[in-house]
Amino acid sequence: MSKSGFSPETSEFPSVADPYHIEKLKNQHQILEKRLQELSRRAILTPHEENEVRDIKHQKLQIKDWLTRVGGKEIGES
Numbered sequence: 228m229s230k231s232g233f234s235p236e237t238s239e240f241p242s243v244a245d246p247y248h249i250e251k252l253k254n255q256h257q258i259l260e261k262r263l264q265e266l267s268r269r270a271i272l273t274p275h276e277e278n279e280v281r282d283i284k285h286q287k288l289q290i291k292d293w294l295t296r297v298g299g300k301e302i303g304e305s
Contacts, residue, residue: 240293266283
């Protein structure tokens with residue numbers, strides 16, 4: 228499990244939607260977005276990088292879905 232409380236390998240999210248976990252997941256989403264932007268600037272991706280892009284998109288969607296279910300604001304909202 229990552230420091231955010233989210234484990235991409237097992238799709239585990241915190242069972243409690245407290246502000247700490249919500250903020251950690253929002254931060255994790257931002258980190259994933261930055262990495263996705265880095266990869267998207269490359270002209271050609273290796274097979275490993277293509278898999279990474281797919282995995283990042285999946286993780287971002289899982290985080291966004293979880294935040295929506297628990298009533299957290301959408302990513303990027305104040």
